[in-house]
Amino acid sequence: MADLGRAALVVTLGLAVYSLVVGGIAARRNERRLAASARNALYCSFASTLVAAAVLATALVRHDFSFKYVAAHTNRHLPVAYTLSAFWGGQEGSLLLWLLVLTGYGALAVAINRGLLRDLTAWVVPVIGGIATFFSFVLVAVASPFDTQTAPFDGAGLTPSLQNPYMVAHPPMLYLGYVGLSVPFAFAVGALLSGRTDERWIIATRRWTLAAWMFLGFGQLLGAHWAYVEVGWGGYYAWDPVENAALMPWLAATAFLHSVMVQERKGMLKVWNMVLVALAFELSVFGTFLTRSGVVNSIHSFSKSSIGPWFLAFVVISSIFSLALIMWRLPLLKAKTKLESAISREAAFLYNNLLLVALCLTILWGVLFPIVTQLLRGETRTIGRPYYDFFLRTFGLPLLLLMGIGPLVAWRKTSLRGLLRTLAWPITAAVATGIVLVAVGGGSSSPGLIAYTFSAFVLATIVVELVRGTRATGSLFVLVARNRRRYGGYVVHAAIVLLAIGIAGSSAYSSSVERRLALGQSMSVAGYTLTNRGVTVDAKPNVTETRAHLAVKGRWSGSISSGDNQYVNPPEPSREVGIKTDWLRGEDLYVIVDESHPKTGIVFVQVLVKPLINLIWVAGIVFLFGSMIALWPDAREQRRLVARLAPIASS
Amino acid sequence: MPTRSPARLVVALAVAGVLAIFLLYTAVAGHSTPTLTPSEMQGKSGKLQVVGTVVGKLRGDSHSASGLRFQLTDPQGHGGKRVDVVYHGAAPPPLFRVGRSVVVTGTYAHKRLQGTDIVTKCPSKYTSTAS
């Protein structure tokens, strides 16, 4: 069985090399049949990768411990869902998933566009082939999922802290995002190589980019929620290098999503868009390099692995290649129009891009800092939370404001007078909100207050847009249906606003108290009083659950418990926190009992009150909804596109 | 009317402004902590982070006055120097135990690390199965 898997991967490698080399020759020499052959090779590479994936999945389900991978990540007691999710739980399997999604996406993108953009697609094939060559080479020669051994009776299993639904959902969603960014990158490189540097490649890959961006964003929120409820330190984002590895390409992709609109309307920013899409792609591969190589310290990582240097080499070589390609094609990337006013939609997008990329590079610097200091000074220094928090505020708050202003400025230019007139209502709403907030004590945190007033401003602009548009078209549904991209985008903006409010509330206005409580003793935090009612120990077949129980009185009355679980197989502990969500007030009461003594009833507890944190999770749903609206296929637009791009007989 | 658009100037100034903020911040409030392994601690002092493997008996309690006491050795366990750690604060994360890889943040003085924060690493998922 393992031989079949190995053979399938070797076949994939061969087909990838074929589509890279032959595809490149075919595109260069403009040969139709050869290009079709390379395309078919790409399709077949997906099929052979699927075979390899099926072999691994079957081995997992069958508990075939002769596969080293299966033995290392599962055991007989593991529920089926986690046995299957072990597919992406380790190095080799996750690389196989990457390759599967890559060949799948690549084949699909090429198949869809082969009729409309023949010469461009002919170049896309070798690019996808090249990336697939790298990943399949690593899978064949460096980290194979199909290494075998004499089968032990049982496998190592999965840490209990990883046995939850997030393990099933979070990694695949991130991968659909990471790998999805390869498609616009491949088309961009294809555009440069074929000389078709107009907007065709952007229009062809618009939905791909949007989908990848949606998956990457939602995947990160899943991870944040996982950290919040399972890891249990009271937070949801630690600026850990592995977390940043997903945030950086997402920020670059967000900038790209906006700046392509400028190129489509105005023929500007052509070079910038090329650079951005390459940046997003390289960051996604670099991110996975960080996650796997152990080159920086992280709570998620992982000892130094042999795979690091290969990934680093790939990132360096593909970056140099992309830059060289852009510089070579610079003459073809001249802008058609110029920026005329500092107050215009184009300018707003430019500022938006500036802030997003600045934030992205700031985070990159923070992640690379330990490596840089080690290389330059021989001493590793790590940058802490305050650095990231500062720049998130400094760049994030203006971005928030721009989300409200941008949609209200016209293309080419808007007079200051006109701008202030449109902004009158939103500004009033923001100021009113600010006053109310200060009155109820929101002035305790300036960044929090600013975030809330900006959020009110943006929400007001979205409402104004929707009201005006509905009045003009007569129906909200028709309005949105006719312009899915714009109004889907507004819904996504609303989601980001909710995210900002949630983040601001839960960090700027949260409370935290740590106390040692004897049996019967009480403590109070932000309007809640908690009393220690004792410690219970519940011994179950596979787990012993120790819980401290606290009676709560205040804005909510009831009982909350927290403690530790000690598992039997494998013998690992996990911390279980107690969370009480008050949906009406939108706040969480978060209890962490880090030490409890069943005999004496003494507990050491940390209690946090986190206002508005649930808006972050609500934002995730709204984000998905808005992205779906923007993604929704538009028959009219499709017909127009086909009419434009189908080969035309010279008339 | 100027022939050159002022808009370009505005954008350039914005870029310069962002860069200036970044440089100013990192110059004034650097906030980076040295991250060392036990064998690199020779001659160092002050606030720092130590990456290592927990060895020796765990003594005491992090909530008590005398704290939780243990030792750290180099991450790969290549013998070498050991560092004494006295940790005060919330109980360490549940994955903390002898033999685990951890990062301890604290102040190092008189050959002892007064730890204030412990981060344990998730058990290795991404080492290759061959190792």
Added chain:
Amino acid sequence: MIIVGILLAAAAVVVLVALPFLREPVAADDRLDAPSEADERWFTLVEERDRALTALKELEFDHRTGKVDDADYRELVGPLRQAAAVALRALDSPQE
């Protein structure tokens, strides 16, 4: 059994990859169907026209909904109408 399956699959892959040549051992026109120079120019003109018309439509909509006031509208609509007219005219009389 499995070996037969694998051999069949391998054969299928080879056939698929060679298919374009098996279908047309001798091809009259093996060029990648790239648009000719004239097609490219026509295409660019169509894009210009679409871009101009979209911009015009958007401006009209923004004016109707009140986002762009009358003064700004008057200033912006002129050049846009001109650009659209130029693009339409260029399409009607293509240069060879």
